[in-house]
Amino acid sequence: MLRKKIVTDIDACAGLWNSLIPLHNLSDLWEIRLCFHQHYRHRLHFLVFEDRNEIVGMIPLVYLAERDKYVFFPGEIWNGKTWLERTSVFCRRTEDLGYFLSECPDRTYLRYINGDQASSLAELDIDETAYLLYPPEFNFDLDLYYQRFVWKKLKAIKKEIASFLGPESSWHLNRLPDYDLLVEMNLKRFGETSYFHDSRFAESFRDVMHLLDRKGRLRMVSLQIGAETAAIDLSALFNGAYVVMLGGTHLQFPGIAKAMNMQHIEFACQNQVSKVDFLCGDFCWKKLWHLDPEPLYKYVSPELKREQERVSDELEKQLDVTDPVKEIGVLGL
Numbered sequence: 043m044l045r046k047k048i049v050t051d052i053d054a055c056a057g058l059w060n061s062l063i064p065l066h067n068l069s070d071l072w073e074i075r076l077c078f079h080q081h082y083r084h085r086l087h088f089l090v091f092e093d094r095n096e097i098v099g100m101i102p103l104v105y106l107a108e109r110d111k112y113v114f115f116p117g118e119i120w121n122g123k124t125w126l127e128r129t130s131v132f133c134r135r136t137e138d139l140g141y142f143l144s145e146c147p148d149r150t151y152l153r154y155i156n157g158d159q160a161s162s163l164a165e166l167d168i169d170e171t172a173y174l175l176y177p178p179e180f181n182f183d184l185d186l187y188y189q190r191f192v193w194k195k196l197k198a199i200k201k202e203i204a205s206f207l208g209p210e211s212s213w214h215l216n217r218l219p220d221y222d223l224l225v226e227m228n229l230k231r232f233g234e235t236s237y238f239h240d241s242r243f244a245e246s247f248r249d250v251m252h253l254l255d256r257k258g259r260l261r262m263v264s265l266q267i268g269a270e271t272a273a274i275d276l277s278a279l280f281n282g283a284y285v286v287m288l289g290g291t292h293l294q295f296p297g298i299a300k301a302m303n304m305q306h307i308e309f310a311c312q313n314q315v316s317k318v319d320f321l322c323g324d325f326c327w328k329k330l331w332h333l334d335p336e337p338l339y340k341y342v343s344p345e346l347k348r349e350q351e352r353v354s355d356e357l358e359k360q361l362d363v364t365d366p367v368k369e370i371g372v373l374g375l
Contacts, residue, residue, distance in 0.1 A: 044098070047144055049088040052079075055102070055115070059089055061130040061198070062100050066156075068259075068280040069126045077249035078126070079104075079116035081210045081242040087112060089141060090339040100132040105148070111346065112150040118246060120237050127154040127172065127321060127338060140165060143341050150343040152321070160339035169340035170322040174305065175332035177318070182330060183309040190332035203301045206267060213305070221251055221262075224274040227290030237288060247276070247288070255276050261309075265301060275297045275305065282316040 049055055070075060084104035091099035102115040109122070114129040127178035129152070133139045140163050143152075153169050180186035187198055196294045214220075224240045239242040254260035261277040261284070286306055291298050309317045309364045320333060341351070 045092045047090050047092070049090055050086045052086060055086050055088045056095075058090065059102060059115075060099055062097065063102075063130050067128045068278055068283070068285050069128050069249040070130060071255055074250060075116050077253060078118040078243075078246040080249065081246045082119070082261070084115075087147070087203070089142070089145065090113070091138075092147070096233055097132075098134040099138060100130075101152075102129070103143055103146065104149075108130070110149055112147045114152055114154075118243060119191070120241065120243060121235065123151075124153050125237070125243070128156050130156060131159065131160040133159070139163060143186050146341070146343060148343055148345040150341065150348055152341040153338075155339040155341065157337055162340075163339075166339040166341055170338055172334055172336045172338055173320045173328040175310065175320070175331075177307075177315060177334050178309050182314050184308065184311055186363060187307065187311070194301065195330070197372060199304075202297050203304055206265075206272070206295065206298055206301045210268045211272075212266045214266060214364050216255060216260055216262050217218060217264050218251065218255065220264050220274050221248060221272060221276070222349065223271055224276065224288075224290040227274070227292055228288070229295060231291065242319075251276060254256045263305060265298065265305075267295065270294065270340070275302050279315070280308055283319060284313075284315045284317070285319045285321070287321065299327070303327070311327065 049058060056072055056076075061135070062071075063070050065071065084106055086104050087103040089099075089103060090097060090099040103112045104115050104117040105112055106117050106119070109119075113124050116125070116126075118125050131139065131142065133142060136159070139159065142151060143163075143165070145148075146152075155166065155169070166295075177187075180189075191199075225244050228238050230234045233239070233269075237247075251262065252262060259278050259280055261279060263275050263277065264271055265273045271293055272295040273289065273291045275286060277284060277286045279285075283330075288300075289302065291302075306318060322338065
């Protein structure tokens, strides 16, 4: 008979994670997750399922008191939702995943569940789309990759990149003090919608940067143009994959992100990485660069789903009242 228990001790949770979660993705590293937990400090709530004293399932949760919901550990929040992608749920048998999720607390919202683990469950909806590039598919040959583009579009992209990369430009790797400038540029561009608007996120990622640097996995790229640092991207290498996590661009150089994108893809081909993960976010450039879409999934507990539906219905009723076209129709004008 299955028994469920809740683990809240940080050391015990670390032991569970490190013994049960396979290291497929960068976000599977306990140390990465801990960088965020040390700043957010949400209450741990790891669900463990045992059968004859053998662990057969584990879902790593925390409780967000500020939003009254349970989410994946460590509960790093951006725009009201967790940010880290591809959280793995330990499940000895895939067919038990649905049951384990149903045993989560009433107010549970789990994002970015791996597609290979979740796509077979009808109760899971698509959350967002991740965008990746698989250099082995075109034999690490940039010319073959370029064939995905319409020729005129590719020519325009290359011309714009060339306008930035002149004699006064230079590339720099792992200039750690540039992190503060990355944060500053991101905040100037995106304001309250920036990841870094919450200082906890900014300091968590500072710790991530130092951790990756110590382990030799950091690839922080800065593009200098004259006296200005035009763009900075923070990326990482792990398990044969290259993950482009976040960055900042100088407002003085619109379009500079194209040069950064191309630099990442060139690096991936030169070093024959298995995949480049540009993460989620339905930004137009990801489709224009012909990246491969890959859905990630979410689990929303029945109570939260009903709550979301009520809010949606109320908003729709408000729109019905305030829509000027509908008001005109009612008044017969």
